[in-house]
Amino acid sequence: MDYLSIFLGIILVLNIALAFAIIFLERKDASSTWAWLMVLLFIPIAGFLLYLIFGRRISGQRIFTWDTKSKLGVKFKVQEQLRDLEEDNFHYKNEDLAEYKDLYYLHLRNDDAIFTQDNSVKIFTDGQEKFEQLIEDLNNAEDHIHLLYYILRHDRLGKRVGDILMRKAKQGLEVRVLYDDMGSRKISKKFLRRLRRTGVEIESFFPASIPKINLKINYRNHRKLAIIDGKIGYIGGFNIGDEYLGQNQKFGYWRDTHLRISGGAVMNMQTRFILDWNQASRNDIIYDDRYYTFEPSGDVGIQIVSSGPDSDWEQIKNGYIKMIMSAKEYVYIQTPYFIPDDSLQDTLRIAALSGIDVKIMIPNKPDHPFVYWATLSYIGDLLKAGAEVYVYQNGFLHAKTIIVDGKIASVGTANIDVRSFRLNFEVNAFLYDQGLSERLLAAFQDDIALSTQMTDKLYRKRSLGVRFKESISRLLSPIL
Numbered sequence: 001m002d003y004l005s006i007f008l009g010i011i012l013v014l015n016i017a018l019a020f021a022i023i024f025l026e027r028k029d030a031s032s033t034w035a036w037l038m039v040l041l042f043i044p045i046a047g048f049l050l051y052l053i054f055g056r057r058i059s060g061q062r063i064f065t066w067d068t069k070s071k072l073g074v075k076f077k078v079q080e081q082l083r084d085l086e087e088d089n090f091h092y093k094n095e096d097l098a099e100y101k102d103l104y105y106l107h108l109r110n111d112d113a114i115f116t117q118d119n120s121v122k123i124f125t126d127g128q129e130k131f132e133q134l135i136e137d138l139n140n141a142e143d144h145i146h147l148l149y150y151i152l153r154h155d156r157l158g159k160r161v162g163d164i165l166m167r168k169a170k171q172g173l174e175v176r177v178l179y180d181d182m183g184s185r186k187i188s189k190k191f192l193r194r195l196r197r198t199g200v201e202i203e204s205f206f207p208a209s210i211p212k213i214n215l216k217i218n219y220r221n222h223r224k225l226a227i228i229d230g231k232i233g234y235i236g237g238f239n240i241g242d243e244y245l246g247q248n249q250k251f252g253y254w255r256d257t258h259l260r261i262s263g264g265a266v267m268n269m270q271t272r273f274i275l276d277w278n279q280a281s282r283n284d285i286i287y288d289d290r291y292y293t294f295e296p297s298g299d300v301g302i303q304i305v306s307s308g309p310d311s312d313w314e315q316i317k318n319g320y321i322k323m324i325m326s327a328k329e330y331v332y333i334q335t336p337y338f339i340p341d342d343s344l345q346d347t348l349r350i351a352a353l354s355g356i357d358v359k360i361m362i363p364n365k366p367d368h369p370f371v372y373w374a375t376l377s378y379i380g381d382l383l384k385a386g387a388e389v390y391v392y393q394n395g396f397l398h399a400k401t402i403i404v405d406g407k408i409a410s411v412g413t414a415n416i417d418v419r420s421f422r423l424n425f426e427v428n429a430f431l432y433d434q435g436l437s438e439r440l441l442a443a444f445q446d447d448i449a450l451s452t453q454m455t456d457k458l459y460r461k462r463s464l465g466v467r468f469k470e471s472i473s474r475l476l477s478p479i480l
Helices: 003-025 029-040 043-053 068-086 095-111 128-140 156-170 191-197 265-280 315-327 342-353 369-385 418-423 433-449 465-479
Strands: 116-126 144-149 176-179 200-204 226-229 232-236 254-261 298-309 330-334 357-363 390-391 401-404 406-412 428-434 452-456
Touching: 068 116, 068 200, 068 401, 095 298, 095 315, 095 428, 116 128, 116 265, 116 433, 128 156, 128 226, 128 254, 144 156, 144 401, 156 191, 176 265, 191 200, 191 390, 200 254, 200 265, 226 265, 232 406, 232 428, 254 433, 265 315, 265 428, 298 315, 298 406, 315 401, 315 406, 330 433, 342 357, 342 369, 342 401, 342 433, 357 369, 357 433, 369 452, 390 433, 401 433, 401 452, 406 433, 428 433
Parallel strands: 144 176, 176 200, 330 357, 357 390
Antiparallel strands: 116 254, 116 298, 144 226, 226 232, 232 254, 298 428, 330 401, 390 452, 401 406, 406 428
16 A cells, blocks of 8 residues: 555545635635645645734634623723714714715724724833833832733843833733734743742733644734723834834844823723723723823824734724825825735725826845845835835834825824734724824924935836845735
8 A cells, every 4th residue: 555645645535625714715815825726735744834823814703802891881982972973963072074084984884993083192212201201100110010012022121121020010000911922932931930929920821832832823913012000002113022112133223113092091001901801801991981081182083993813893994995096285194114915005006197296215134034035025016106115224214104194194003004904913003183293294204314215217227136035025925
């Protein structure tokens, strides 16, 4: 009996069955389907294992759970705002922003993103300034501290933050830290034990069920949230680590965008943290009123919008598309990775061809080579349509920012790439305020002075080797 032939036959049958599942059952988009079929075709055994780890969908699974009272409360507020928008009874603090009611409606209907108009916001583009302010707020905490970061390191910054958390826990505050198991895979177990011994509750998101084997490794909690006493919230691109202070020689200065928010939006950030925490921990947080002691402090309109692979709707991507479609003058984008799907690429292309000033800024160096080469491939299409592309030269650009017409903007954790839209758990603040948008615009313009422009002429001078890398990376980009 030829056992090798039998084994190969079994592998062939499994590959065919898996291909059938990808095409007819998983209902992936066409680009992702073809990418996985190529992997199965060219590396049949390893490809099967890769698919089990990286290719399975989790949409439709109930990952985040609510207690009945809180869910009904949120749903009631959402339905109330939807009804007011539909009947043109919604109260706008700034009537000039009434033109974006379709965007409010989109996020309300598809993500239960309550629209608050009583916020004040401070913008950080420098890690030193952001963490000095965060550390000050942590030191002043009186009731609880909730931190959620994709990357948590035990370097100098991590230890500095950790020391404060341990001291606050000893003082009797509730201190909770949630980190992503993949993003923080190098974190010291000794550091974690020290935190726990002093009363800090700490959990990881989607940890491996079996040591070194994690079938959910491809689904990462990329969110960055900090909530202090239910009154102050942080959201944006900075993780906790020395490189975010510009202390990594490979990347140099780290240019990011982060927000410090006070007002009603903090309530929605708190809910997002509690949902994520209760997924990861056996010690659920009860939705107690004391976690929601926010105080109105301004007039900035904000929706906190989440997205993730548990949903069939790509909420943040849809918000990006809606913003771009509303543009009358310009769309400015900063992103470390630019790998849009066809819908977003077409939207940007049409905007540029329609005379909208489309500017995209990307970093001059990769932290993930394949993603970087894929980025170069996609920007070529937009250059042909008339978009302007700038390459940031003053270190590493990690900001995830979109500004439209100096009236609305988005800052958060979602990159312009397929991974952020379909595979990662992300959270963004959609901002409705002219003054705030103009401040973000000013930061963008300052960054242009530190960038070089990638013209269509320069782009066409790329070497054959670079073009080959781009082609391969673009082919695999749906599953990167």
